[in-house]
Amino acid sequence: MEIELLSFGKIAEFITVKRLMLDGISDTDGLKKHLEDKFPQLSEMKYKLAVDKRIIQENTILQNKAIIAIMPPFSGG
């Protein structure tokens, strides 16, 4: 399965890859573990995921070609 990655703010400084091939990963919990292994800085910070432009609060099944946004805490305003 292939997903598209959008990273923002501080996270965009160390996750610059735009596309990811996932093997044996089918949901966002699996994706989080994969990303935190690959980018240890991520495991030290708070972040949220959005799947296809919807912020998710709980584990979510991933579809092929999903667009995943990785977002650090918001600081607008």
Added chain:
Amino acid sequence: MEIELLSFGKIAEFITVKRLMLDGISDTDGLKKHLEDKFPQLSEMKYKLAVDKRIIQENTILQNKAIIAIMPPFSGG
């Protein structure tokens, strides 16, 4: 004793006298009764007095030449 009267808002429409000679009246309770007798409209509305630019909450002794403001409910802003 002579006092100066300042009337405002709706009250200025019916109390137009600027000076008042008071006989046998020594405090604001006495003055209120006197004014309400003389201007019956006053007894039908809420109003506050200020003596020498201080809004009074309770009965206050009047001095000669006191400046008394008669003020209907405020409506600034």
Added chain:
Amino acid sequence: MSEKKIKNIFVKGAIDPSFIAESIAKHSSKTEIGGHSIFLGQVRKDEIDGKSVSAIEYTAFEDLALEKMHEIRENIFEKYPLTCMHIYQSLGTVKTGEICLFVFTSSAHRKPAIDACEEVVERLKAELPIWGKELFEDGSHQWKENK
């Protein structure tokens, strides 16, 4: 704020939006500010018994109002960590749709500015000897009452 310097708050007629813009712009040099809260009162075209308000004519017991405002200002500065506070109230005639009150508070973080602004508006309306006379299009009038 402890010396007794009474600031004027009264302006003749409506408050122009360009005056508000200038007030805001003046704060760009105060770089410790993070948030501004502004309240504007606008004269409403109320309808009463089929008659429309065309303007409000404001009068005040000015000396007493300014002293009272000074007291409120000192209370508010004691209560909230504000950088600045500016207050302007119209006297004379202000037409419907025009601005008659401008309260402007600023602080490093948003909360004090927001809370102080609201409190100033409430206290100004309740405590300042100012009266609004609602003028109708047919020449009649009624005295405004604050809620």
Added chain:
Amino acid sequence: MSEKKIKNIFVKGAIDPSFIAESIAKHSSKTEIGGHSIFLGQVRKDEIDGKSVSAIEYTAFEDLALEKMHEIRENIFEKYPLTCMHIYQSLGTVKTGEICLFVFTSSAHRKPAIDACEEVVERLKAELPIWGKELFEDGSHQWKENK
């Protein structure tokens, strides 16, 4: 408000005080309005370890932010009897002392405008995917965190 018309809130760079004045002036024809509440965010020259912030550079996940803002807008209009609500957030670089956020609510009586304005500011800061990068005078940076 029920049809899905997503309004843009983003403006490039700082928000000019004259733009705020124009926004206010446009409401003079809405004579059912009695009160406007405005919140302005201004970029603060914070000092961190002896270094001063010179600007904030804002980025956003724009699509998601606009959808979220639309949802907040609908909630706020359901909750408060507002006449209007306008929201502008800067993207790109905003220097210290400049305005980066403009929230503007209006209602017949003051309370809904004041409460709605505060709620919009709080929700915007908490819920919109926007990020501020504080740029220091020496070229370094840190990512802003909302409190």
